[in-house]
Amino acid sequence: MTATRLAGVELGGTKSIAVLTDGTTIGERFVVPTTTPQETLARLKAQLLAWHSHAPLSAIGIASFGPLQLAPERPGFGSILATPKPHWSGAAVARALTDSVDCPWRIDTDVNGAALAEYRWGAGRDCDTLCYVTIGTGLGGGLLIGGRAVHGAMHPEIGHLRLRRAPGDDFAGACPFHGDCIEGLIAGPALAARFGADPATVPDDHPAWRHIAFDLAELTGAILLAVSAERILFGGSVALSRSFLLPEVRRLTVARLGAYLPFLTAETAAEIILSAALGPDAGPMGAVALALAALESA
Secondary structure (H helix, E strand, C coil), X not given: CCCCCEEEEEECCCEEEEEEECCXXXXXXXXXXXXXXXXXXXXXXXHHHHHHHHCCCCEEEEEECCCECCCCCCCCCCCECCCCCCCCCCCCHHHHHHCCCCCCEEEEEHHHHHHHHHHHHCCCCCCCEXXXXXXXXXXXXXXXXXXXXXXXXXXXCHHHCCCCCCCCCCCCCCECCCECCHHHHHCHHHHHHHHCCCHHHCCCCCCHHHHHHHXXXXXXXXXXXXXXXXXXXXXCHHHHXXXXXXXXXXXXXXXXXXXXXXXXXXXXXXHHEEECCCHHHHHHHHHHHHHHHHHHHC
């Protein structure tokens, strides 16, 4: 039997990673800075071709920052739509990475991929409805319903929801599109603007962290109300670096919604609102999960 060789590409805003697996175990990892589309995609493609020439790849998965055109019948399928990242609007990611590599492939957002990886192998196992939220340079949310990533007119853009603001919080927000959407309030660049310093250097007792916990609870509540998620998993540097945040988010979410949502109590919140299990490998393993899905449907 031919060995299963899955390649995954996680295209991130700062760095991009290509991995080679023998199914689900990462054997090789290739990391490049995300610069221009021409340079970044060419280097990733060269690595994919090198792996493919050594022994044929079974499938390729691409988990990319967005927004993306994911409708196969529409022009620009597999390309990045309008993005504030310089030079990347319109970049034909899927075509650049899969042309000349004869195997099944699938592309999705990095957060949908990470949600799928957590569903298969991480903290989202056995959950019919799952939301994965990552907070770092940006804020993105991947959503699975029935174990399948949600697509529609586009894909979920949870980071750009505009929610109720914490009382007394007058921070204007940092999103170039929407100002004080949730990404504009709590993603990495927003925190740097809010604190006027590297967020990693700000102590846990800074009063603005209370506003950030409020914002996260607003987001969590919106997800629970909108899609009845059985589990909401938080990943990324912001969510994982402050151990006090998730317990406070659980407390605030229960205080606001527990009287209305019968499934939400102080006890169940600890099972519903969790840290992602795959940590920094959620992204690359998300790409592998997409490759596996491509292979299974081929």
